Amino acid sequence: MSDRTTGDRVDLGPADRFPPGQPHAVRAAGRDLLVVARGEEFFAIRDACPHQGARLSAGLVCGHVEDCLPGQEPTYTREGELVTCPWHGWKLDLRTGRSIIDPETVRVKRYPIQVEKGHLFVEMS
Numbered sequence: 856m857s858d859r860t861t862g863d864r865v866d867l868g869p870a871d872r873f874p875p876g877q878p879h880a881v882r883a884a885g886r887d888l889l890v891v892a893r894g895e896e897f898f899a900i901r902d903a904c905p906h907q908g909a910r911l912s913a914g915l916v917c918g919h920v921e922d923c924l925p926g927q928e929p930t931y932t933r934e935g936e937l938v939t940c941p942w943h944g945w946k947l948d949l950r951t952g953r954s955i956i957d958p959e960t961v962r963v964k965r966y967p968i969q970v971e972k973g974h975l976f977v978e979m980s
């Protein structure tokens with residue numbers, strides 16, 4: 856998908872071109888991004904896994920199974936807020952770009968993104 860750039864702000868086109876719950880590979884201002892819609896929310900992170908560089912846009916948008924004790928029913932939460940890398944399965948939080956395994960040091964850049972007048976804009980600064 857191409858973009859229209861004005862300064863650090865890039866118009867990615869009509870927001871309804873991004874069906875929710877699916878990974879979308881986007882090229883904006885010379886950088887590869889993963890864009891995901893979740894209802895009325897949108898997320899944008901760098902499209903490169905911090906482990907060995909796989910394209911996260913080839914991964915699965917998913918949720919998280921909370922830790923539980925033996926015999927307890929596992930709880931599935933945060934549907935549509937994480938992406939699983941297609942190569943080795945690391946999970947990244949789409950809201951923050953931080954990994955689940957080591958959120959302080961293993962992460963990717965997150966870009967602010969919002970809808971205005973039906974178009975999706977991402978801030979690249």
Ligand code: FES
Nearest residue numbers: 904906907940943
């Ligand atoms: S390249 Fe993503 S988990 Fe290994």
